[in-house]
Amino acid sequence: MTYQELLTQTALDNEQVIVMTAENRALVRNLPGILGKRFIDTGITEQTMIGAAAGLALRNRIPVVHALAAFLTMRAFEFVRTDLGIADLPVKLSGFIPGLLSDANGPTHQAIEDIAIMRGIPNLTVFAPADEDDLVKMLPQIWESQSPAYTRINTRKTAYVHTPFEMGKAEVIAEGTDVTILTYGLLFEQALVAVDMLKAEGLSVGLINMRSLKPVDEEAILKAAASSKMLVTLEDHFQTGGLYTIVAEVLLKNQRTAKVMPIALDEKWFRPALLPAVLEHEGLTGKQIAERILGQRTNQQQPEILISEFSE
Incomplete structure (x- = not known):
């Protein structure tokens, strides 16, 4: 339909x-x-x-x-x-x-x-x-x-068949212990490609379609943060105010610490072109996403959202 x-x-x-x-x-x-x-x-x-x-x-x-x-x-x-x-x-x-x-x-x-x-x-x-x-x-x-x-509104046709929707709930596609990608919208397609490539490198990779951003599924975010060594927020949006910010808010609210890698548009508009060229230019193809995640895992200067856990 x-x-x-x-x-x-x-x-x-x-x-x-x-x-x-x-x-x-x-x-x-x-x-x-x-x-x-x-x-x-x-x-x-x-x-x-x-x-x-x-x-x-x-x-x-x-x-x-x-x-x-x-x-x-x-x-x-x-x-x-x-x-x-x-x-x-x-x-x-x-x-x-x-x-x-x-x-x-x-x-x-x-x-x-x-x-x-x-x-x-x-x-x-x-x-x-x-x-x-x-x-x-x-x-x-x-x-x-x-x-x-x-x-x-996203009317792109893909081969993926999604689970039924529940208000305020994310769609957990897969769970992983090394990396979990949290995404929404158009880039879900590219995330699927990235997951397959990362798995081929021997990583345990999770993928969550956040789909509902307000209300957001805090439980899904916290569970992924607890079970994965690194979270990746992937979005075709400015880094400020989008999913990266949402994840930071959820972690802080719940006094949790996690290593989070943002992949987003960082304070600049994208260069106009046909979609495949835009994805390539912005480093947002599935292959480029996988490469960026692999590179980040080997880089000791990984950006983190560090929220101290407060003791009672």
């Missing part, structure tokens, strides 16, 4: 669902003719769209709104914070081409700080599916929730 098919069926089954877009119909091309007045295109007006969605939510509707992730999270930030987060209204935000999925676009269209921005908003939940199979397994629960939600 595709995103559009799932949304169509959901809207037909529930007349409270309203589909909205800020002139970004890539994900919902067929819906205007099917939903009629329940499809609303506000034009290139993300702020207006969020305000209108809040009004509809106050009238017991469930708006599912669409825009490019960069503009949905940044141009409309104050409206998302004030109208949806503070008011705790069940508007569902679908962010198109987030992270490296915006491959050929320049910095203005790159949403690589969206996780950091959105997870700081009160009541707003944040999700990042690994691919289309993961997406369609996650969205029914996200749409049924009474909380406002931001989802990094």
